[in-house]
Amino acid sequence: xxxxxxxxxxxxxxxxxxxxxxxxxxxxxxxxxxxxxxxxxxxxxxxxxxxxxxxxxxxxxxxxxxxxxxxxxxxxxxxxxxxxxxxxxxxxxxxxxxxxx
Numbered sequence: 001x002x003x004x005x006x007x008x009x010x011x012x013x014x015x016x017x018x019x020x021x022x023x024x025x026x027x028x029x030x031x032x033x034x035x036x037x038x039x040x041x042x043x044x045x046x047x048x049x050x051x052x053x054x055x056x057x058x059x060x061x062x063x064x065x066x067x068x069x070x071x072x073x074x075x076x077x078x079x080x081x082x083x084x085x086x087x088x089x090x091x092x093x094x095x096x097x098x099x100x101x
Contacts, residue, residue, distance in 0.1 A: 010088075014089070018048065020092070021039075021040045022040070022048075023060075023078065023086070023089050024089065025039040025040060026076060026078045027086055027089075029077065030064070031077075032074065032075055033048070033049075033074060033076065036052075060078065060085075061076055061078060061082065062076070062077050063076055064076075
């Protein structure tokens, strides 16, 4: 049995096209789905929904339901574990800003 490199575990959690953008969008606090979608305009509704569900299953995003008589209000936020990842995410963003397209 092969033991995976720790970096591979990290990449499984943060990897992909949309996950880093979700982390960045939620880094300043809870946001509604529509706010996240506006912040990441190129992502489809279905893909964003799938990504948020996967991140919730991984324990990186928390989904809070606020029901009232008239409507359902849902907010997404980063968990403590995801917040511990933020210094690395910020370093990756800073590194990316120094690269030409």
